[in-house]
Amino acid sequence: MAFGIAGGVVGLAGPPGVGKSTLLATFATLRRPSSGALEILGYDTGSTPDLRAARARIGYLPGCFSWAENMTAGEFVAYAAYYKRVQASAARSVLKRLDLADAAATELALLPPDARLRAGLAAACVHEPDLVLLDDPFAGLTAASAAELVPVVRALAPSVVLTSGDTPPLMGWCDRLFTLARGKLTELPPGAPVHAPRAPRPFREGPGKRAPRPGARGPATGRATAPRPGRGPASLSSTDAYRRGRPRPARPRRCPASLRAPSGRARPRGPRTRGGRPRAGPAGAGPRRAPPGSWPPEPR
Template sequence: MNNGEEHPMTSTVNAADLAPTTYAWEIRATGLKVRAGRKRMAVDGLDLSLGTGVHGLLGPNGAGKTTLIRALATVLRPAEGTLELLGESTGTMGEHRALRRRIGYLPQEFGYYKRFTVREFVEYMAWLKEVPKADIPGAVQRAVERVGLADRADDRMKSLSGGMVRRVGIAQAIVNDPSILLLDEPTVGLDPAQRLRFRELLQELATDACVVVSTHLVEDVAAACTDVVLFAEGRLVFQGPPDELASVGGPEHPGDSPLERGYSAMLLGSGQGKASW
């Protein structure tokens, strides 16, 4: 029961948490190849280094964005090359339990028990991520508040709108205060006001985390991201700040904004600008 007094939240700290940071980049890929299915190489020879900040992952459908996100989440194993997350190689067959405790991941679609309340679902995900038991209630409350669902925390998941379910997905991704946060199409179903709040949240989280956001919405990248990673046919086409990408485009390139025209220009230069529906 809360009597109006604030009590400091205690947490269990292990030796790994106290160890100094020894890696140069939160995410580092060299010659990375990852298959989608048995045959298609969806990520094909990627060299990429990402540090603290918000990185917008852009690219046409089929570019390999989701496959890359899944590899970064340690769901998929590299076929060739190297991938290091927080200084640890993901190329071995180990389970990477300690590493996964430091990663937050929102896939395009995620499963949940419809009879769970919002709080129960986020608590369950915190338990799976091995958040210390004593910390779970506070971590869950903080995550739910950050996505604007504190007033719906005790509602069942089946009663929520699609946009609210997406916000619950974001809450479970951040409940463990991850060092790497991977979000695949996180703004699907969010209304304009919610997207604005989401951009603010990204900037808050990125002060001490590496945030990778895969999206089709160029305006979200322009507003929230410090870095753009443009991906086509499994290969890196461009990496740099949004302003630099915007400067590449001209009036002859398709798009409603300088950034969209820069995006189109880079895809045309890579041979991907004329992709059909």
């Protein structure tokens, strides 16, 4: 794959998992290409002296730098200046240029997302690089905050490469725009229309189609439908009611073991006389007889 950057702002869009972060880390010389050659700013990264010279002119900001959230903005930029072997005055200068002088003593975890991104941009550009690589910098920002940071990103370096999970945030202000899908880079021409994803179809009732059950998830939105009017929520099981402090429903009483027949059937509880003989039935019906096999056996 041949890919060259002459200058300006280059956008790289694609869905998650297609390799945008891996490609950007390869440009930052943090990964070695499995095949082919990588030349950055006129240096061949396969040679150790050229690799060191290329790294000194590259600024890289990963998508997540939460490991530094306990550091203040000033400490974070000062650490980047020490790592890039520049003077401490360069850290103070870039903080002032990105309007972070008043927030230099605030921890990164306490800063709003746009100010936290400004601190990351200051750390990536403290050594004034010629190429800046930004991995999805506008993730988690509102549209207004992202639009406010567009001029800041364009002024970071002569060449800026940034990624995004969607194409519309990069339209209109990037000099070149590429899409990455299935390992293939495609450059979009200027003014190309952006196809938004289709919205799911609403559910329509018709002949042969059943309406969704109350409380079930709808086919279009995936949300639970409203219950039927006049009915409350579904009843809880006895276990859930017990856990929530409600009494369990009474269980049916079982027959005592002393009244059970040997075969597991309960003994008959019909009215009997003192001698154990069954009481006589209606007139002309004769005495009642127990069914064969019942307990106790009929006396002879």
